[in-house]
Amino acid sequence: MIVVAAIATAMIATAAVLALVRLERGPSMLDRTVAFDVLTSTIVGAVAVEAAWSRRTETIPILVVLSLVGFIGSVTIARYAAVEPESEKRIRTAEEVAAEDAAREAALEAALEAERRARRRGTGPTAPHDDDVNEEEVGR
Template sequence: MSVGVLITCGVLLTAAAILAMSRVERGPSMLDRIVAIDVMVAAIIGCLTILSAWSGRVDLVPVLMVLALVGFVGSVTLARFAAAEPEEERHILTPEEIAEADAKVRAELEEES
């Protein structure tokens, strides 16, 4: 790879990382911060990819795969917990509510057969 391409890619990845850090700091919502952290992980993966391509090291490929997997799983997990749930799903069911729901399901099954 030419030095000009490496420098250009490095500058663009650094700019992306700086902009993502400002989004993490400013927010305003938790989902904005989660996306910004995902962009940071992508910038780190990009930097390691450039380093691997420039030096010809293939031993960094497993590290890149692990980083990509951790970034994806982390983003999905955090997004799941940050997402707002409907009001009726926010509480734990009482034993009476569970028994009532079971009775409804059993009644529907008996009607079908």
């Protein structure tokens, strides 16, 4: 057990030092994010080795919390470091939202009217009765 713990501790220490070097040098945000994630994983590994060495189960909640912190940290950094499309970078005005809603409503009304005309002619997908058209079925 002593040899296994010593080897595991040496590997974890090496990983932590390399992660710290990458965290400091960068050069990009992605490199720093990955280094932060590796560093968090090495901390979790160190706590796990200590728990196995001392045969203590009280440290398992600490492992879970550290894992969650690492995951949430990585996801948060990735979210804010992500490159967004040019069209998504600004907030639309109320007038733009209203215009888009009006265009959507007009397209829906045109689709409903086309279906009503097709049913009157008997070429629609269902029976030729105009009162069968249900706006909720068409998408409203």
